[in-house]
Amino acid sequence: MLPSQVVDGLAMSRHAALGMVFQLQILALSWPGRLSAAGLMSVLGEVISFIMVLRILSERRDAAATLAWILALILLPYAGPLLYVLIAGKVERRRIQRRSRALSRLEGGRREVRRHIEEHASSDNEDVHPDQRGIMLLAEELGAGPPTIGNSVEFLADGNETFDRIEEAIAEAKYHIHLEYYIFRPDRTGGRLLELLTRKAAEGVRVRLLYDAVGSASLSKSHLRPLVDAGGRAAAFMPLFSLRRPFGVNFRTHRKIVVVDDRVGFVGGRNVGDEYRVGDSEYGEWHDAHLRIEGPSVHRLQEIFAEDWIFATDEDLMVTAHCFTPFERPGHTRVHILDSGPDGGLGTIYRILFQAMVTAKKTVDIVTPYFVPDRGIQTAMENAAMRGVRIRILVPGKSDNPLVSWAARSYYKDLIPAGVEVYRFTPGMHHAKIVVVDGRWAYVGTANMDVRSFRLNFEVGTALYDPDLAQQIEASFEADLERADRIELSPSTRLERLAEGVGRVLSPVL
Numbered sequence: 001m002l003p004s005q006v007v008d009g010l011a012m013s014r015h016a017a018l019g020m021v022f023q024l025q026i027l028a029l030s031w032p033g034r035l036s037a038a039g040l041m042s043v044l045g046e047v048i049s050f051i052m053v054l055r056i057l058s059e060r061r062d063a064a065a066t067l068a069w070i071l072a073l074i075l076l077p078y079a080g081p082l083l084y085v086l087i088a089g090k091v092e093r094r095r096i097q098r099r100s101r102a103l104s105r106l107e108g109g110r111r112e113v114r115r116h117i118e119e120h121a122s123s124d125n126e127d128v129h130p131d132q133r134g135i136m137l138l139a140e141e142l143g144a145g146p147p148t149i150g151n152s153v154e155f156l157a158d159g160n161e162t163f164d165r166i167e168e169a170i171a172e173a174k175y176h177i178h179l180e181y182y183i184f185r186p187d188r189t190g191g192r193l194l195e196l197l198t199r200k201a202a203e204g205v206r207v208r209l210l211y212d213a214v215g216s217a218s219l220s221k222s223h224l225r226p227l228v229d230a231g232g233r234a235a236a237f238m239p240l241f242s243l244r245r246p247f248g249v250n251f252r253t254h255r256k257i258v259v260v261d262d263r264v265g266f267v268g269g270r271n272v273g274d275e276y277r278v279g280d281s282e283y284g285e286w287h288d289a290h291l292r293i294e295g296p297s298v299h300r301l302q303e304i305f306a307e308d309w310i311f312a313t314d315e316d317l318m319v320t321a322h323c324f325t326p327f328e329r330p331g332h333t334r335v336h337i338l339d340s341g342p343d344g345g346l347g348t349i350y351r352i353l354f355q356a357m358v359t360a361k362k363t364v365d366i367v368t369p370y371f372v373p374d375r376g377i378q379t380a381m382e383n384a385a386m387r388g389v390r391i392r393i394l395v396p397g398k399s400d401n402p403l404v405s406w407a408a409r410s411y412y413k414d415l416i417p418a419g420v421e422v423y424r425f426t427p428g429m430h431h432a433k434i435v436v437v438d439g440r441w442a443y444v445g446t447a448n449m450d451v452r453s454f455r456l457n458f459e460v461g462t463a464l465y466d467p468d469l470a471q472q473i474e475a476s477f478e479a480d481l482e483r484a485d486r487i488e489l490s491p492s493t494r495l496e497r498l499a500e501g502v503g504r505v506l507s508p509v510l
Contacts (some may be wrong), residue, residue, distance in 0.1 A: 144336060148296035149332070151293055164194045170197065177197065178260075182253060255304070256270060256460075257305050287432060293328070299324060336462070341458035356443070365392045368394075371404075392481070403478040445461025454500060
């Protein structure tokens with residue numbers, strides 16, 4: 001086939017494709033007895049898959065993701081196209097376009113917020129190690145703005161302490177309480193938080209709760225009704241069923257943000273649910289990590305929440321009273337709030353973590369519940385290990401997503417021979433998302449070390465340019481490592497190799 005013919009094939013319109021299917025139906029019906037119902041269904045399934053493959057090839061997707069989708073379409077003639085439409089098709093891209101239009105309404109207020117944030121940035125970076133200065137400059141170039149100084153940051157590794165601190169801040173709120181969560185369960189922990197939010201709303205505090213429609217599927221309107229009746233607001237991010245936003249399951253908000261009165265903010269890996277508080281689940285012990293922040297960086301968390309909120313509700317918080325109010329510098333920590341999502345295109349968190357690994361001189365310590373790296377991150381780890389950097393990765397001993405665990409195992413066979421150390425947290429599930437580099441720089445956020453977090457989810461992370469805080473987080477990592485087993489390579493059974501292969505092939509769309 002000539003190249004021009006290939007281009008013509010890829011340019012096939014949707015109407016032409018539908019016409020082709022219709023003609024096949026007529027042809028099949030005109031030959032009675034020659035084509036059974038099962039045969040007709042088979043032909044139609046193959047034609048639909050072929051059309052979808054042409055469509056995918058015409059899009060500028062990552063090669064691995066393209067191959068994964070093509071295999072899914074070939075192996076699953078009807079389910080494959082349906083999954084593609086729900087997860088990666090035009091409906092989802094239209095959602096991103098709508099979000100971009102909603103965010104454009106914030107531009108005027110956002111410029112003022114950025115100007116105020118920059119007042120708390122310092123041009124004197126002598127206290128920052130030269131390797132981390134490169135990370136700072138890259139983050140600014142990617143649109144994160146400058147890091148702010150004068151923040152007070154607490155690292156919270158205990159679930160009860162984390163929720164106690166969140167509830168304490170909410171109880172002291174005078175003007176507004178903003179929460180954004182991927183998972184908000186109406187269990188004992190979630191019910192307790194909803195009761196507190198309802199009381200504050202009844203006192204006249206503006207309560208706004210944004211939850212992901214997929215992650216918080218168990219949170220119903222009946223659970224939220226007392227809060228709404230008391231004057232609070234609750235909204236789902238990208239509802240599954242909506243006339244305004246057609247059905248789609250992709251592009252979720254994976255963020256965990258709490259902002260109270262522009263004074264204090266919380267961010268990290270903990271969702272709202274009993275396992276995140278009490279540390280006990282069907283998978284054994286449940287560990288995680290969170291940050292409590294006071295200072296200028298709270299404005300950046302507020303800005304990210306405002307972007308998601310206007311998309312979900314059309315309410316502009318940039319012009320709302322008591323939002324983005326001035327404040328003092330309560331501490332000394334330099335903080336960079338990083339956000340990323342499928343509408344950004346630059347992959348801010350991915351690029352920052354990649355840069356941190358390639359510039360590491362001594363150590364890189366990583367905690368991630370789901371480890372499905374792309375080739376770039378994998379190569380960065382292997383290269384760092386081969387040039388003498390100690391790379392240690394801590395993954396769960398028992399995961400809530402077995403398929404992802406099998407995919408992760410396929411990567412160990414490349415990483416471990418290169419010198420990367422991989423450990424399994426034997427007590428159970430470790431859900432934290434942490435990276436510590438050279439004991440000087442640390443990242444704590446919501447993004448997992450996988451393709452979905454880096455490219456498909458809306459995420460938020462915190463880069464900390466504070467050696468004392470980095471060493472505190474590293475000490476927590478060392479404590480967890482004492483309860484972990486180092487993974488050694490051993491021959492896999494044929495069934496294990498098959499599971500690893502399936503997980504690896506599907507990893508770009510997991």
